[in-house]
Amino acid sequence: MLNRYVELLKEIQQEKDNPVNINSRVMLVDGTNFYLRCFMANPVMNDNGEHLGGSLGFLKSLASYVKTFKPTRIIITFDGKGGSKRRREVYSDYKGNRLAPKSFNRAEIFENAEDEDASMKHQFVRLIQYLRCLPVTVITADHIEADDMVAYLTTNVLNTKSDNVMLVSDDKDYLQLINSKVNVYRPVEKRLYKLEDVKERFKVPAENYHLYKVFIGDSSDNIPGVPGIGPKTAEKIPILQENRVIGLNEFLSYCEDKKDDKLYKKILEHKEVITRNYKLMQLHDVDISGTHKLFLIDKFNEPVSLINKNEFLQILTTDKGYAYINDPITFLNIFNQLNIFALGTNNNNS
DSSP, X not given: OHHHHHHHHHHHHHHHHSOOOTTSEEEEEEHHHHHHHHXXXXXXBOTTSOBOXXXXXXXXXXXXXXXXXXXXXXXXXXXXXXXXXXXHHHOTTTTGGGSSOOOOSOTTXXXXXXXXXXXXXXXXXXXXXXXXXXXXXXXXXXXXXXXXXXXXXXXXXXXXXXXXXXXXXXXXXXXXXXXXXXXXXXXXXTEEEXXXXXXXXXXXXXXXXXXXXXXXXXXXXXBOOOTTOOHXXXXXXXXXXXXXXXXXXXXXXXXXXXXXXXXXXXXXXXXXXXXXXXXXXXXXXXXXXXXXXXXHHHHHHSOOOOOOHHHHHHHHXXXXXXXXXXXXXXXXXXXXXXXXXXXXXXXXXX
């Protein structure tokens, strides 16, 4: 026991000597992607037979990540109204596969697609209410998708303010943002991707994963790839192996210089598809307005909300969610460290 006290004293002294600020280890969550995954993966219901897997599944997973990764701050972004409009102007069938009625094989929970859709909307509203009771930053804005918010905050705000950033999403597009300070956690794989992991799995460095993705397309967003060019072919393009971000114009110029080669001739034949996919997929320099950029910076700089135990318990009681979060006080205690960082920052700003 004495040894443990000595260790604690050392830890306290280290924190005094090397104070950690609220943005030291930021967890940035693509809330839209994460919520949809939780909704589909968790068949949890309350005593009334109401599905709670989306809202409470999100909260439980978030709490487990807090325990595992110990972030100093959490920022959660959600698609705003009309968020996909810009990309649909580039490609009208963008996410077209998501407009059809959903099929989650949940006949035992939902009577029909309309019932399922109503539950999804209701739980989303509920989730926002729960999150307002926790020490997290929630950001949504009309006409911007969650991935654009995550990308802008990562490349233009946290790049100078944070020592470590972890993006949470199953969307592989985020892999292009990985660098020495930025990692990506994919819940579906339960895997944290770092620079070496992208190179090992996809045979291209993270900096140029966006161009690799341009060739293979993205079935989840209904974006077709380049005909005749698959992953194995993309791996053989030397410029994609460079450890720096290659832009569209530089890449096309590179191909022009080698257009006598059969591969590069084929690439140039599909220049329009490549250009379209690049506009849809690249996240290094997102196409959002200056007003939206200022909005994101302002939201980032706002004081972080604190734990509101009473309101959280009231909502959970109304939802009859105790069967899933059976010890809400212990659950809320998981967020205490985040609350301390938020409280310290709020006091400094006051």
